[in-house]
Amino acid sequence: MNEFQPIEKPRSEWPIEQQANFEGSWTNLMIERLRNPEMRKQAVDLIFEAERLSDGKLTLDEYCDDNGNVSCKLFVARGRGVIEKEFDKAINSVSSVTPLTSDFKTGVGPATYSDKEVPGNIPALGHEIVPPLFKYGEEWKEKTLMITESHEKGHRVRTYNPPIADESNEDFAFALGEKFWKAFDFEKIEFTDQDLERLRKREHISDDVSDDQIKKNVIRYLKFPTELSERMSQLKNYFGMTGEDIFTKGHLRYAKDHYVKDTEFDNQMTEFFQAITPEKEDAFIELINSAGI
Numbered sequence: 001m002n003e004f005q006p007i008e009k010p011r012s013e014w015p016i017e018q019q020a021n022f023e024g025s026w027t028n029l030m031i032e033r034l035r036n037p038e039m040r041k042q043a044v045d046l047i048f049e050a051e052r053l054s055d056g057k058l059t060l061d062e063y064c065d066d067n068g069n070v071s072c073k074l075f076v077a078r079g080r081g082v083i084e085k086e087f088d089k090a091i092n093s094v095s096s097v098t099p100l101t102s103d104f105k106t107g108v109g110p111a112t113y114s115d116k117e118v119p120g121n122i123p124a125l126g127h128e129i130v131p132p133l134f135k136y137g138e139e140w141k142e143k144t145l146m147i148t149e150s151h152e153k154g155h156r157v158r159t160y161n162p163p164i165a166d167e168s169n170e171d172f173a174f175a176l177g178e179k180f181w182k183a184f185d186f187e188k189i190e191f192t193d194q195d196l197e198r199l200r201k202r203e204h205i206s207d208d209v210s211d212d213q214i215k216k217n218v219i220r221y222l223k224f225p226t227e228l229s230e231r232m233s234q235l236k237n238y239f240g241m242t243g244e245d246i247f248t249k250g251h252l253r254y255a256k257d258h259y260v261k262d263t264e265f266d267n268q269m270t271e272f273f274q275a276i277t278p279e280k281e282d283a284f285i286e287l288i289n290s291a292g293i
Helices: 026-035 037-054 080-094 142-157 177-181 193-203 211-222 225-238 249-263 269-275 278-288
Strands: 058-064 070-074
Touching (some): 026 037, 026 080, 026 142, 037 080, 080 142, 142 225, 193 211, 225 249, 225 278, 249 269, 249 278
Antiparallel strands (some): 058 070
């Protein structure tokens, strides 16, 4: 007689507090989501839209004509078929290549590690993963590295910021700005004196730079659709979400209270959460579930 074997519920049906603080590979989790047909379609749709909106505008790339004159190139939007092929190629790349371009412990100086040399047997990636946080001698933590790896790999795949060069417009690089910003109120971001001191030390910011300019620079950085999308991806990873799992207000509210404490890594997540005000929660939930995250 066969014994009854209880069927384990999928993680998405666990209580939210049990879903939180996923301990597996965040990179593998993100890649699995992006290979889901619906997530892949969402991401490709946004890349296609960003390039369509940027078509014909000046880019950050330069070229020389036959007379040696240097000019900026015009951005040329790719067709959807090309974008799909490059998207799949990027997914495969971040699954198989792991260059690190700075010293693993301090983030200082050039260094290259093969896959086998990366501490913690971290899965391979196709992009350097050293963020500004680690440039000045801070210790690397395994979980921090895992979060950073997934974040930087996501940038290679979710190319939502075409390299437009019209700096006369403060929002020059934000082709998808309107779509993303409706989910945030950046004016609600606050900076304590401790926050500003930490930023000055970490980034070696001169005393000549005002506190207001530092605040402006951080907010402008956060406004990039690619930066917002990778922080949304961090949230889905935190809850171990796969495929088409739905991110809810319950997930958001739990993450606001626990994410930074649980991960011990605050790559502007505090400011990110501050910008998701109660009035913006509905728009945020719609965005995180429709932006190829």
